[in-house]
Amino acid sequence: MALINVARREIHCKIVYYGPGMCGKTSNLQWIHGQVPAQAKGDLLSIATETERTLFFDFLPIDLGKVRGFQTRFHLYTVPGQVLYERTRVAVLNGADGVVFVADSQLEKLQENLNSLKELAQNLKNQNKKITSFPIVLQYNKRDIPPQYEEVTLTDGTRKRRQTSGALAVDVLDKYLNGANWSAFRGGCAARQGVFETLRAISKAVISQL
Amino acid sequence: MDPQLTSIIVPTEEITQIEECLSRLVEDTGSDYALLLDKSGQVISAKGDGDRQDITALGALIAGVFASSREVAKLLRERDFRASFQQGVRENIFIALIEEQWILCIIFNKGTHIGLVKVLTKKATDELASVLERVRQQHKARDEVLGSSFRTSMEDTIDLLFRD
Known part of the structure; x- marks a missing residue:
């Protein structure tokens, strides 16, 4: 829930990056931190394990400056993606005004994406938020991992090409993850x-x- | 609009009362700092010695700790942990929940007794709960506070700052 402080003329909004482990949530914040001008950002705070996996959250405050007399700040958070941190994700999601769901486009990660999205829907519901009207955008990350195929012979003798790894096509991801028709963007390592x-x-x- | 998505608007009079309450708490307990946070980690008001530069990060972390302890409470089938205390060598932190929405945090050193902090924090949380109730009751339209062209101006700023 955004906070508007009339006396200090400030607006604060909270945006949470959600998604399965290693999908690139922290990388999103690191890139933003590296690109936004110094006067518009605070320190990037990361509570991570020794192996640099997110343990609690990453936090990046962004100051958009004065807009129509109001100092506007976005607080960007990531949740820890690993399955065992489910309760920690609930804690970080508390009071969020919007969510970026970062999906890993790789074939072998499809089930993890589905599980994470289902969990997000349940967590929002538990916070009395309607997933249909709550601000959510999708990012299909790791688009630059090339798909690998193998030739298989079907029982009737015909040969068919089947994807074995790499990024799934966007329409396939849409079919499984974007039933709600959220805005979806392609992400990857290239710039x-x-x-x-x-x-x-x-x-x-x-x-x-x- | 979905009531869950409407913002909390804290008017000037309520901010004044919050600031007075925090200043009194700092003075009466001899604490270093008092912070009022929204449960999402945003700092509503802060009072105390000096101008802390780390206040935004402090807000995010304290709210995170509190939200985390709420999940621990659920696992223990406890309704909620209403307060928590963290004891350091030099500084201590006492945190209290106000009506599931706000978090009051007091930072104090060994010169202040925890008992005094607990008693006066209870008094302050009661006062702040009534302020919160008034904030919840008022229904100012967004345009009345921000102006009708705010959204367009904001979108222009977003395009300018977040560009590749």
Whole structure:
């Protein structure tokens, strides 16, 4: 729930990056931190394990400066993606104004994406938020991992090409993950494709709900 | 609009009362700092010695700790942990929940007795709960506070700052 402090003329909004382990949530924040001008950002705070996996959350405050007389701040958080941290994700999601769901496009990660999205829907419901009207955008990350195929022979003798690994096609991901028709963006390592596009979309969605 | 998505708007009069309450708490307990946070980690008001530069990060972390302890409470089938105390060598932190929405945090050193902090924090949380109730009751429209062109201006700023 966004906070508008009339006396200090400040607006605070909370955006949470959610998704399965190793999908690139922390990388999104690291890239944003590296690109946004110094005067518009605070320190990137990471509570991580010794192996640099997120333990609690990453936190990046972004100051958009004065807009129509109001100092506007976005607080960006990531949740820890690993399955065992489910309760920690509930804690970080508390009071969020918008969510970026970062999906890992790789074939072998499809089930993890589905599990994480289902968990997000349940957690939002537990916080009395309607997933249909709550601001959510999708980011299909790791688009640059090339798909690998193998030739298989079917029982009737015909040969068919089957994907064995790498990024799934966007329409396949849409089919499984985007039944709600959220805005979806493609992300990848090349110049951190899609990071700002995603951030612009979720920021505008949050502002529209103030 | 979904009531869950409407913002909390804290008007000037309520902010003044919150600031007075926090200043009194700091003075009466001899604490170093008092912070009022929203449960999402945003700092509503802070009072105390000096101008802390780390206040935003402090807010995010304290709210995270509290939200985390709430999940621990659920696992223990406890309704909620209403307060928590963290004891350091030099500094201590006492945190109390206000009506599931706000978090009051007091930072104090060994010169202040925890008993005094607990008693006066209870008094302050009662006062702040009534402020919160008034904040919840008022239904100012967004445009009344921000102006009708706020959204367009905001979108322009977002495009300018978050560009590839």
